[in-house]
Each structure stands twice: as structure tokens, then as C-alpha cells.
Amino acid sequence: MPGKNISNAARLSPDEIILRDELIADVRTLGADIGERNMSRYPRLKMAADFIESSVAQAGLRPRRDSYEINGLACDNIEAEILGTDPRIIVIGAHYDSVFGAPGANDNGSGVAAVLALARRFARKQPTQTLRFVAFVNEEPPYFQTPQMGSFVYAGHCKARGDQITAMISLETIGYFSDVPHSQRYPSPGLGAFYPTTGNFIGFLGNMRSRALLRRTMSIFREQAELPSEGAALPSFIPGVSWSDHWSFWEHGYPGIMVTDTAPFRYRHYHEPTDTPDKLDYDRFALVVSGMEKVIVDLVGVSH
Ligand SMILES: [Zn+2]
Numbered sequence: 001m002p003g004k005n006i007s008n009a010a011r012l013s014p015d016e017i018i019l020r021d022e023l024i025a026d027v028r029t030l031g032a033d034i035g036e037r038n039m040s041r042y043p044r045l046k047m048a049a050d051f052i053e054s055s056v057a058q059a060g061l062r063p064r065r066d067s068y069e070i071n072g073l074a075c076d077n078i079e080a081e082i083l084g085t086d087p088r089i090i091v092i093g094a095h096y097d098s099v100f101g102a103p104g105a106n107d108n109g110s111g112v113a114a115v116l117a118l119a120r121r122f123a124r125k126q127p128t129q130t131l132r133f134v135a136f137v138n139e140e141p142p143y144f145q146t147p148q149m150g151s152f153v154y155a156g157h158c159k160a161r162g163d164q165i166t167a168m169i170s171l172e173t174i175g176y177f178s179d180v181p182h183s184q185r186y187p188s189p190g191l192g193a194f195y196p197t198t199g200n201f202i203g204f205l206g207n208m209r210s211r212a213l214l215r216r217t218m219s220i221f222r223e224q225a226e227l228p229s230e231g232a233a234l235p236s237f238i239p240g241v242s243w244s245d246h247w248s249f250w251e252h253g254y255p256g257i258m259v260t261d262t263a264p265f266r267y268r269h270y271h272e273p274t275d276t277p278d279k280l281d282y283d284r285f286a287l288v289v290s291g292m293e294k295v296i297v298d299l300v301g302v303s304h
Pocket residue numbers: 095107108139172173
């Protein structure tokens with residue numbers, strides 16, 4: 001639906017306006033007050049971890065640090081679990097580090113703000129399946145797709161415990177939209193023939209093994225959400241398909257998908273010092289998150 005204009009607040013419900021304001025506040029904390037946060041800005045990485053932990057606790061959940069060391073420095077994944085009556089687990093995750101030289105408002109302050117907002121909304125619900133919200137450390141280079149990537153360590157711990165993870169959803173750079181023609185690019189030119197060339201949609205990506213999860217997620221999202229969405233299950237060798245924490249779960253045999261605004265294929269501030277909070281479209285970002293709330297309700301089953 002190119003040109004569909006939803007950039008005004010009128011299309012947001014009262015709940016979505018509250019949600020949008022939470023997203024604005026949390027992206028500002030991560031992408032402006034804290035700013036660049038990674039192993040070369042270690043005190044800032046710790047500040048981000050503390051912020052996430054206290055936000056989760058304020059939501060009424062009990063945060064737990066899943067930690068490991070790099071060069072003697074503690075690296076913390078932060079998780080909060082809502083136990084279901086069913087031992088199967090759904091993981092909703094986002095990385096909280098930023099790439100060197102960038103404040104990471106969209107990549108991935110947006111994903112973390114979404115995880116926090118969703119954690120608040122599920123904190124008082126009783127899911128059937130177990131639900132875990134996780135903020136991952138060290139997604140960006142030089143740890144990207146290595147055994148020191150935070151989500152890889154985390155997924156390894158899950159595997160070792162025999163956790164039955166039926167779905168992992170990675171929220172990766174989800175706050176930038178454009179109505180400008182040809183604002184959307186693709187890793188291979190052929191894809192542009194099948195998908196929109198205006199960057200006003202949210203994307204869903206999975207590998208072939210995660211096709212069923214991808215289809216279900218997209219069909220629920222499309223029933224509920226006012227935002228256009230596109231998605232595909234693609235071979236993981238296509239550039240971009242594996243570029244986030246869902247990859248770590250694939251590597252451990254779990255199904256996973258990524259929700260993304262397509263990051264480098266749309267957002268010119270990707271991995272730049274200019275990835276600041278003012279670049280995001282918070283109305284559409286809120287529609288992504290409220291749509292995902294409904295997806296998660298369906299995936300886990302909620303009794304009240
Ligand atoms: Zn990222």
C-alpha cells in the first residue's frame with residue numbers, strides 16, 4: 001500500500017499513544033542519554049544493562065542476568081521470564097549494544113524499547129506457554145555471528161538446559177519509515193520486482209525452517225495492524241536474512257524470525273553517528289509494537 005499515510009497521531013488508539021510515549025522515552029534514554037554502548041564504551045554498556053534491568057523490575061518482573069566474560073569483563077544478557085503452564089518457551093529479544101561510533105537509537109534502541117514495552121504489557125498476564133523477554137549484549141561486530149555474540153551464548157545455555165524454544169522473535173531496528181518513492185532497497189535487485197520500493201512497511205524474515213512461524217506471525221500481524229507488512233522465508237545466505245540475534249537460535253536448532261524496518265536497505269543513518277532518536281517515526285513504530293503484542297498473545301495463548 002504505497003503512500004498510505006499514517007504519520008499522524010489520529011490513527012493511534014489511546015493505548016497506542018501511551019505506548020508511543022514509552023517508546024520515545026526509552027529510545028531517548030538509550031540513544032541520547034546513554035549513547036554509544038559497547039565493549040569500547042564499557043561503562044555505557046553497563047549503564048544500558050542497568051537501565052534495562054531496572055525497567056524490567058519496575059514492570060513487576062524479576063530480571064536475571066545471563067553472564068559471560070570477554071577479556072575479564074562481564075557481559076550480560078538480561079532476561080525476564082513469565083512462566084506458563086506449558087513448558088514450551090517463546091523468546092522475544094533485542095540487542096542493546098550499539099556499533100562502534102554510533103549511538104544506536106534505531107539500531108537497536110528501538111528493539112530494546114519494544115521489548116521493554118511488551119514486557120510491561122505482559123507482566124500481569126498469565127500466558128499458557130512460557131514467555132521470555134531478553135536483551136542481548138554484543139550483537140555488533142566484532143562479536144557478530146561469533147561464539148562471543150551475546151545471543152549465541154544465551155541460545156547455547158538454552159540448548160544445554162534442554163529448553164523447548166518454539167519461537168524466537170528478534171526485534172531488530174524497527175523504527176524508521178519513509179513515504180519517499182524508491183526509499184526501499186534490497187540485497188538483490190530481483191527482490192525489488194516483488195516487494196515495495198517505498199520504505200513504509202515493516203518486514204518479517206525467516207529461514208526456510210522457520211517458515212511456519214513466519215507465516216503465522218505475519219497473518220496475525222496483518223489481521224490486527226494498520227501498518228503495511230512484507231515478509232519472506234528465504235535461504236539464510238541472502239545478505240541481511242541472518243543479520244541479527246535470531247541467527248544464534250538457528251545455529252542451536254531453534255526456529256526464529258526477525259522483525260525489521262530492513263535497516264541498511266532503507267535507513268541511511270544505519271551504523272552512523274547520526275543514528276539518533278529524532279530520526280524515528282514513533283507513530284508507525286508504535287503500530288509495529290502494538291501489532292506484535294497481538295502476535296505474542298496468539299503465539300503464547302493468554303488466559304487473562
Ligand atoms: Zn542491530
